[in-house]
Amino acid sequence: MTAEAPATGPNTRIQREKRELILGAALEVFSTHGFRGATIDQIAEAAGMSKPNLLYYYRSKEEIHSTLLHRLLDTWLAPLRELSAEGDPLKELRGYIRRKIEMARDFPRESRLFANEMLQGAPRVGEMLTRELKPLVDEKAKVLRQWMRAGKLGKTDPHHLIFAIWATTQHYADFDVQVRAVLGLDRAGEGRFEDAARSIEALFLEGLRPR
Amino acid sequence: MTAEAPATGPNTRIQREKRELILGAALEVFSTHGFRGATIDQIAEAAGMSKPNLLYYYRSKEEIHSTLLHRLLDTWLAPLRELSAEGDPLKELRGYIRRKIEMARDFPRESRLFANEMLQGAPRVGEMLTRELKPLVDEKAKVLRQWMRAGKLGKTDPHHLIFAIWATTQHYADFDVQVRAVLGLDRAGEGRFEDAARSIEALFLEGLRPR
DNA sequence: CTAGGATTTGTCCAATCGGTCAAAATTCTA
DNA sequence: TAGAATTTTGACCGATTGGACAAATCCTAG
Numbered sequence: 001m002t003a004e005a006p007a008t009g010p011n012t013r014i015q016r017e018k019r020e021l022i023l024g025a026a027l028e029v030f031s032t033h034g035f036r037g038a039t040i041d042q043i044a045e046a047a048g049m050s051k052p053n054l055l056y057y058y059r060s061k062e063e064i065h066s067t068l069l070h071r072l073l074d075t076w077l078a079p080l081r082e083l084s085a086e087g088d089p090l091k092e093l094r095g096y097i098r099r100k101i102e103m104a105r106d107f108p109r110e111s112r113l114f115a116n117e118m119l120q121g122a123p124r125v126g127e128m129l130t131r132e133l134k135p136l137v138d139e140k141a142k143v144l145r146q147w148m149r150a151g152k153l154g155k156t157d158p159h160h161l162i163f164a165i166w167a168t169t170q171h172y173a174d175f176d177v178q179v180r181a182v183l184g185l186d187r188a189g190e191g192r193f194e195d196a197a198r199s200i201e202a203l204f205l206e207g208l209r210p211r
Numbered sequence: 212m213t214a215e216a217p218a219t220g221p222n223t224r225i226q227r228e229k230r231e232l233i234l235g236a237a238l239e240v241f242s243t244h245g246f247r248g249a250t251i252d253q254i255a256e257a258a259g260m261s262k263p264n265l266l267y268y269y270r271s272k273e274e275i276h277s278t279l280l281h282r283l284l285d286t287w288l289a290p291l292r293e294l295s296a297e298g299d300p301l302k303e304l305r306g307y308i309r310r311k312i313e314m315a316r317d318f319p320r321e322s323r324l325f326a327n328e329m330l331q332g333a334p335r336v337g338e339m340l341t342r343e344l345k346p347l348v349d350e351k352a353k354v355l356r357q358w359m360r361a362g363k364l365g366k367t368d369p370h371h372l373i374f375a376i377w378a379t380t381q382h383y384a385d386f387d388v389q390v391r392a393v394l395g396l397d398r399a400g401e402g403r404f405e406d407a408a409r410s411i412e413a414l415f416l417e418g419l420r421p422r
Numbered sequence: 423c424t425a426g427g428a429t430t431t432g433t434c435c436a437a438t439c440g441g442t443c444a445a446a447a448t449t450c451t452a
Numbered sequence: 453t454a455g456a457a458t459t460t461t462g463a464c465c466g467a468t469t470g471g472a473c474a475a476a477t478c479c480t481a482g
Binding site: 223225226229260261262263264267 | 458459460461462
């Protein structure tokens with residue numbers, strides 16, 4: 001008998017392992033070539049298996065990409081979720097910037113995968129943006145606004161502040177080539193993330209000190 | 212006689228017009244689908260001509276993309292070139308931020324084309340980054356550093372400051388879908404660029420006031 | 423140790439892609 | 453307005469792509 005396609009969910013040990021292996025390989029390929037630029041053969045080779053074997057675990061290229069993207073968003077939003085209304089405003093913001101820079105440093109492929117999707121108009125996660133991202137950002141924006149009203153944080157538009165933090169931190173993952181080219185060989189070592197973190201923190205937090 | 216391919220340079224009126232028409236169509240297609248995601252047929256259709264006709268004006272898909280990218284870089288660097296060592300530091304920086312936000316608003320496709328190229332590791336303009344971009348940035352970084360030493364500008368790493376300005380402004384073009392989704396229908400009108408400009412200026416310039 | 427399911431792969435297919443070519447249509451020029 | 457040069461296109465080609473299928477191999481429970 002032909003085996004039922006295991007695409008519904010991981011059952012056996014092998015299925016869990018292979019599915020994970022495929023996602024890792026796909027992340028590598030999708031993040032550097034984009035969805036259409038990536039081929040199933042490339043992903044299969046990166047995962048060390050044949051193309052039909054890969055398609056045994058995921059029904060289509062679409063499904064791999066979609067799985068990757070949906071799984072990513074949670075990880076991606078975690079740093080913002082951690083921003084707590086109870087903490088000290090400046091400390092909380094500093095922590096948020098830190099966590100975002102660390103993600104750019106430790107998960108650049110995830111960042112580029114996400115950037116690729118956004119550049120193309122979010123055809124596959126568009127709905128998630130309004131259903132998950134927007135509510136979370138609105139909630140945290142409210143926290144920021146309360147801090148500002150309480151005089152514990154300089155006044156600025158909370159949404160655009162969050163955009164600015166996203167943009168500056170993710171820049172070091174998405175535009176890595178450019179950053180490295182501009183900094184030159186001597187300053188483009190791994191320390192660039194530490195330098196970036198300090199600069200971004202100083203820029204934003206200096207301007208946001210209550211006055 | 213068979214006509215010589217006009218790919219060497221624009222000669223007749225028709226050639227100039229059609230070449231421009233093709234570049235416009237190609238910008239639209241490349242910026243939303245990336246290089247590999249775009250097809251010659253799509254570009255040809257967007258330009259209102261047949262595929263062989265398009266290939267009469269440009270020898271290959273590569274050549275169109277490359278032309279677009281090289282032509283773009285000059286436009287793209289213009290705002291930074293305008294930053295003058297003679298002017299008032301804070302006014303100069305404010306002007307630079309303004310110009311960059313205006314470019315994100317008026318030329319979002321160009322921004323996305325560039326972002327796409329960067330995301331993929333700048334395979335086609337990598338050399339231009341070190342030959343043109345780096346020297347320019349280094350020159351302007353020196354200007355910023357002089358201002359800082361003279362006490363006319365708060366101290367921070369000039370390179371990372373420039374990165375931050377790039378990131379925050381281009382974010383509104385490259386991540387437009389996300390920005391719109393988060394701001395919601397009511398705040399996502401054209402005014403969002405004006406709001407963004409004010410927020411970014413306030414954030415950066417407040418923190419950079421000499422103290 | 424063996425039967426039945428799970429896993430793997432070689433082979434194939436239709437669609438799409440970038441690009442060619444020769445012929446047709448149009449435009450320019452003398 | 454005739455003839456030459458330029459511009460346009462239909463038809464075609466080889467390569468690549470996403471995916472299907474059935475046969476072969478592997479694993480594991482009884």
